[in-house]
Amino acid sequence: MRFADVYRLANANLWRTKLRTALTTLGVIIGIGALVSMVSFGVGIQKNVTDEITENELFTALQVTPADLDLEGIMSGDVSAMAERREDAASLDDDAVERMRDLPGVTLAFPEDRFPATLRVGERETRASVQVLPAGIGLHSPFDELSAGRFFETDVERSVILSPRVLREVGFRLDAPDRASGTRESGAGSDRRTVSADSLLGREVKLATSVIDGRRLALAAVEGELPVRQVETTLTIVGIRERPTGFGTASFASDVIVPSGTAAEIPRLDFTSAWDLLRPDGLDRGYVRVHVRAQSMQDVYSVRDEIRSMGFSVLALADQLEAFRRQFLILDTMLGAVGTIALFVASLGIVNTMVTSILERTREIGIMKAVGGSEGDIKRIFFVEAGTIGLVGGALGLALGWVVTRVANVVMNYHLRPEGLAAVDLFHMPAWLLLGALSFSVLVSLLAGVYPAARAARVEPVEALRHD
Amino acid sequence: MPAILETRGLSKTYRKGSVLIPVLRDVSLEVCQGEFLAIVGRSGSGKSTLLNLVGGLDTPTGGSVYVRGVDIASQGKAGLARHRRGTVGFVFQSFNLIPSRTALENVSLALAFGEHPASDRARRAEEVLRSVGLGHRLGHRPGEMSGGEAQRVAVARALANAPDVLLADEPTGNLDSATSGEIAELLRGLNDDRGLTVLMVTHEEPLAAHVAHRIVKLHDGRLAPQERIAGRSDPKDRREAS
Numbered sequence: 001m002r003f004a005d006v007y008r009l010a011n012a013n014l015w016r017t018k019l020r021t022a023l024t025t026l027g028v029i030i031g032i033g034a035l036v037s038m039v040s041f042g043v044g045i046q047k048n049v050t051d052e053i054t055e056n057e058l059f060t061a062l063q064v065t066p067a068d069l070d071l072e073g074i075m076s077g078d079v080s081a082m083a084e085r086r087e088d089a090a091s092l093d094d095d096a097v098e099r100m101r102d103l104p105g106v107t108l109a110f111p112e113d114r115f116p117a118t119l120r121v122g123e124r125e126t127r128a129s130v131q132v133l134p135a136g137i138g139l140h141s142p143f144d145e146l147s148a149g150r151f152f153e154t155d156v157e158r159s160v161i162l163s164p165r166v167l168r169e170v171g172f173r174l175d176a177p178d179r180a181s182g183t184r185e186s187g188a189g190s191d192r193r194t195v196s197a198d199s200l201l202g203r204e205v206k207l208a209t210s211v212i213d214g215r216r217l218a219l220a221a222v223e224g225e226l227p228v229r230q231v232e233t234t235l236t237i238v239g240i241r242e243r244p245t246g247f248g249t250a251s252f253a254s255d256v257i258v259p260s261g262t263a264a265e266i267p268r269l270d271f272t273s274a275w276d277l278l279r280p281d282g283l284d285r286g287y288v289r290v291h292v293r294a295q296s297m298q299d300v301y302s303v304r305d306e307i308r309s310m311g312f313s314v315l316a317l318a319d320q321l322e323a324f325r326r327q328f329l330i331l332d333t334m335l336g337a338v339g340t341i342a343l344f345v346a347s348l349g350i351v352n353t354m355v356t357s358i359l360e361r362t363r364e365i366g367i368m369k370a371v372g373g374s375e376g377d378i379k380r381i382f383f384v385e386a387g388t389i390g391l392v393g394g395a396l397g398l399a400l401g402w403v404v405t406r407v408a409n410v411v412m413n414y415h416l417r418p419e420g421l422a423a424v425d426l427f428h429m430p431a432w433l434l435l436g437a438l439s440f441s442v443l444v445s446l447l448a449g450v451y452p453a454a455r456a457a458r459v460e461p462v463e464a465l466r467h468d
Numbered sequence: 469m470p471a472i473l474e475t476r477g478l479s480k481t482y483r484k485g486s487v488l489i490p491v492l493r494d495v496s497l498e499v500c501q502g503e504f505l506a507i508v509g510r511s512g513s514g515k516s517t518l519l520n521l522v523g524g525l526d527t528p529t530g531g532s533v534y535v536r537g538v539d540i541a542s543q544g545k546a547g548l549a550r551h552r553r554g555t556v557g558f559v560f561q562s563f564n565l566i567p568s569r570t571a572l573e574n575v576s577l578a579l580a581f582g583e584h585p586a587s588d589r590a591r592r593a594e595e596v597l598r599s600v601g602l603g604h605r606l607g608h609r610p611g612e613m614s615g616g617e618a619q620r621v622a623v624a625r626a627l628a629n630a631p632d633v634l635l636a637d638e639p640t641g642n643l644d645s646a647t648s649g650e651i652a653e654l655l656r657g658l659n660d661d662r663g664l665t666v667l668m669v670t671h672e673e674p675l676a677a678h679v680a681h682r683i684v685k686l687h688d689g690r691l692a693p694q695e696r697i698a699g700r701s702d703p704k705d706r707r708e709a710s
């Protein structure tokens with residue numbers, strides 16, 4: 001018997017019991033719908049994180065720390081690594097940064113450097129943490145996109161880049177897309193001026209830092225407090241940049257950014273300089289962390305090994321990638337398992353429907369055998385019936401899953417999205433998921449058809465045709 | 469005349485618990501090409517069982533069925549399916565049509581299992597239905613037809629794949645006497661006009677005598693000694709006479 005004939009017979013049988021077929025198919029629709037929406041959630045989350053990492057070029061980023069703090073050991077859960085200090089550790093100083101910069105495959109190496117300061121604009125002021133960055137980072141994500149203006153062109157220009165948030169604190173509300181304040185309109189906004197971001201460019205601001213007055217240090221013991229004095233530095237706003245909020249951007253979440261050369265001239269009181277004062281040699285300015293960017297993914301590992309051989313700890317996010325993928329695989333598998341259970345329940349429905357149908361159609365099966373149908377023919381008819389339920393149920397299940405994820409995406413974004421964050425697509429349905437789910441639906445349905453088909457093929461024609 | 473169909477020592481025994489019920493015992497029979505053979509016997513004598521074994525619907529517990537000298541069981545289940553598909557055509561007492569399908573569809577179903585080219589199936593189904601006088605009932609379902617018409621559809625279905633032997637199990641058993649006569653005439657016509665070999669089972673001896681060339685009697689599963697019950701003249705004699 002040709003497949004077209006088998007298909008036509010199977011189809012006619014399904015249509016004859018429309019309601020039963022529809023209900024059985026509904027079970028499969030729900031099962032597949034559950035499966036794809038669950039897995040597409042896991043895949044969606046993974047995609048969001050991976051995209052974020054790729055967009056922010058974090059796969060080419062390395063973080064270098066002094067070897068006396070074994071960051072990798074701590075990250076991998078080895079607590080003893082924290083206590084174990086290496087005495088022979090190389091110091092992470094300007095010289096070391098220079099040597100890293102000269103390594104092949106390195107595009108950028110700069111220390112992580114922040115200091116507290118007071119930002120003054122006109123009459124108003126606010127406390128802020130100032131981040132020091134080289135002009136070269138402006139070519140890289142997340143610094144290649146600014147809301148207004150430009151990034152630093154040289155390391156020594158007397159410029160500053162501010163975030164809309166810190167500007168709000170000193171009385172400027174930007175009319176650009178600024179969700180956080182847009183939702184909370186209140187009387188307090190009356191003394192804030194709504195201005196365009198561009199109009200703030202070129203404006204001068206003052207950065208006030210505290211320094212220890214060395215001349216009065218001797219009096220400290222007598223007066224009972226440290227002799228601190230404030231120094232103001234005048235800088236020009238050249239750019240406005242939203243504080244990054246994505247995954248892995250914590251190191252770059254800052255409201256005030258100053259170029260590295262300029263920052264070197266700003267007198268300040270920070271831990272390093274305080275140590276400098278107390279230490280006899282006074283010159284060892286070791287950094288806590290140095291950021292290194294490799295040219296490409298391929299360079300990451302050679303650069304990492306080079307820096308390690310210099311005696312530092314290196315953390316490359318690329319190293320975490322494998323573990324990261326494995327964790328998502330586990331998440332996807334667990335989500336998929338829940339959906340699979342739903343599908344298996346549906347497959348019991350298929351078995352039930354088919355067995356019922358065989359009991360009703362025993363005579364018909366006997367007739368088909370009497371006119372020449374082989375066991376194989378009968379088996380195939382029932383297989384195709386089960387497979388059709390799986391295919392149609394699977395296809396409609398994909399549609400259901402799509403609708404569910406679209407609705408869930410809107411609802412979850414509405415309730416869970418932190419203020420000021422753009423809506424993200426929490427679900428992702430790649431082609432492999434759609435095709436995989438559809439094949440899985442057909443496969444499970446065919447498996448559900450194995451027993452009924454075998455049973456139908458075994459029907460004894462003499463028994464089936466015995467007149468009643 | 470060569471035997472187209474032959475049974476040798478055919479027996480069938482059912483088992484009910486530890487009790488063996490012999491239904492057919494050592495039946496040896498030959499059916500010649502073009503012959504109309506009737507098997508008569510009382511209800512329960514094993515006629516249907518014999519026909520089912522000959523048609524490959526059932527398997528014997530002893531002996532064999534041969535078609536042109538070849539054991540039909542020698543090719544396994546697939547061989548039996550082929551036998552039912554191409555060598556024999558079945559007509560049952562209770563018609564055994566699929567109620568949800570029209571006359572044309574019932575005949576087409578048999579063609580779908582056979583070797584007839586798919587593109588020609590509808591034409592062929594219509595052709596056989598017309599040949600049994602049902603050209604005007606093609607689109608009717610069994611429920612919309614009289615018993616006689618339904619049995620004609622069953623005959624058309626049995627003929628669809630051009631079998632060597634037509635097997636009819638009490639084909640008039642569910643029909644009134646007038647309609648019975650029509651069906652009997654139809655079968656006789658097929659034998660007379662096309663030389664179709666027919667093996668018919670009935671408990672009505674007069675009917676058998678009217679249509680068959682030869683009649684054998686089953687009694688408690690045994691073939692009665694070849695007593696010759698008056699039938700029509702031999703196909704050979706008839707052909708010589710004409």
Ligand SMILES: Nc1ncnc2c1ncn2[C@@H]1O[C@H](COP(=O)(O)OP(=O)(O)O)[C@@H](O)[C@H]1O
Pocket residue numbers: 482483489491509510511512513514515516517518
């Ligand atoms: N599956 C079976 N199990 C036990 N006995 C059976 C079975 N099928 C048929 N028989 C018995 O075999 C005998 C012959 O049946 P059957 O061939 O139908 O007779 P007929 O067609 O001559 O009326 C009957 O007595 C019947 O009860």
Ligand SMILES: [Mg+2]
Pocket residue numbers: 515516517637638
């Ligand atoms: Mg009978």
